[in-house]
Amino acid sequence: MAQIAPKAEWKEDWIKDTVYLHMFPRSFAKSVVNISPFAIKLELWLRLNKIPFKVIDYNGMGSKGQSPFIFFNEKEIPDSNFIIEYLSEYFRVDPYPGLSxxxxxxxxxxxxxxxxxxxxxxxxxxxxxxxxxxxxxxxxxxxxxxxxxxxxxxxxxxxxxxxxxxxxxxxxxxxxxxxxxxxxxxxxxxxxxxxxxxxxxxxxxxxxxxxxxxxxxxxxxxxxxxxxxxxxxxxxxxxxxxxxxxxxxxxxxxxx
The missing domain is CATH 1.20.1050.10 (Glutathione S-transferase Yfyf (Class Pi); Chain A, domain 2)
Structure with a gap:
């Protein structure tokens, strides 16, 4: 079986207000950047909104047994939709700009x-x-x-x-x-x-x-x-x- 990754933890050298996006390694996929559509969704959202982030290749799951998840200012946040909700509020970003x-x-x-x-x-x-x-x-x-x-x-x-x-x-x-x-x-x-x-x-x-x-x-x-x-x-x-x-x-x- 594939090796189980150790529990993800915040690193001392990680930078405040930078999103550390933990997702399956890109090498797990061929012809697409990640096997998880939710990881791609979240990375694209971060790109669109110019939120600083770093990708962490991680062969494991977060606290809810999901991938991707993030560490942000020493806090782990799982689930792409809850991550986006949290970051939208923190960075004052509208997920649906201009929509009624x-x-x-x-x-x-x-x-x-x-x-x-x-x-x-x-x-x-x-x-x-x-x-x-x-x-x-x-x-x-x-x-x-x-x-x-x-x-x-x-x-x-x-x-x-x-x-x-x-x-x-x-x-x-x-x-x-x-x-x-x-x-x-x-x-x-x-x-x-x-x-x-x-x-x-x-x-x-x-x-x-x-x-x-x-x-x-x-x-x-x-x-x-x-x-x-x-x-x-x-x-x-x-x-x-x-x-x-x-x-x-x-x-x-x-x-x-």
Whole structure:
């Protein structure tokens, strides 16, 4: 099995008001900068808002058993949404700048759909249904026995969590119909806008980018990827736009 990381702790040389973003090492992924869409979401949000941060490659989980998590001014904060809520208040940043209360409600609804519905179709495909296909893009430099053991553990864990969530009780065809219908809804709402809610990126775009990179940038045979490439090109354009504007090191960071 993969070595378990020691408990993360604040370091004496860490700088006040700098976010120490703990996430799975970039080397765990191929064709994308991180295997966690939530880590990508959080890193993009920090970039958009010019909040000082340092990435800490960490092969482990935070206090809630989640990755990513942060240390900030000696405090550990888990869960990307609670992290963003905390930092928004601290730095006086609006996660939805310029949006009306109604539009903020729409954005929140899309964020929750992406993170608590659409994402399951992707996780089920790569961890439960097609681990052999995903093996090419997961921990590419790890010893085969270590990778196989971790993939087996993830397969059992994700299957169990999906069952408890409810989506895992559906057939594969039904799960991916849900995922593809979500993709079509996102594409229809995005239309020809630069970002989901208009001309400026907001928190929901960070969430959308985090998950869509797992599909667009990783050439697996996701049913959802086929829909994007054949029917929802505006989502691929959205991903490319954000990489070009806000993540100049993207392709370099994918080279593991």
């Amino acid at each position: 209360i109604t539009d903020q409600a729409v954005a929140r609804a899309f964020l929750k759909m992406i993170e608590e519905n659409t994402s399951w179709a992707i996780f089920i495909y790569r961890y439960v249904e097609q681990p052999d296909e995903f093996a090419e893009y997961f921990m590419p430099k790890a010893p085969a026995n270590v990778k196989a053991a971790l993939q087996k553990s993830l397969q059992v864990s994700v299957r169990d969590r999906a069952q408890k969530h409810g989506i895992g009780r559906h057939s594969s065809e039904e799960v991916h119909k849900i995922g593809c219908d979500d993709i079509k809804a996102i594409s229809a709402f995005l239309a020809n806008k630069k970002y989901l809610m208009g001309d400026n990126p907001t928190l929901v775009d960070c969430s959308l980018f985090g998950l869509m990179t797992q599909i667009v940038c990783v050439p697996m045979k996701y049913p959802e990827r086929k829909i994007i490439m054949e029917e929802c090109q505006n989502i691929k354009d959205f991903v490319d736009r954000i990489i070009n504007l806000y993540w100049s090191e993207w392709h370099e960071q994918c080279e593991f």
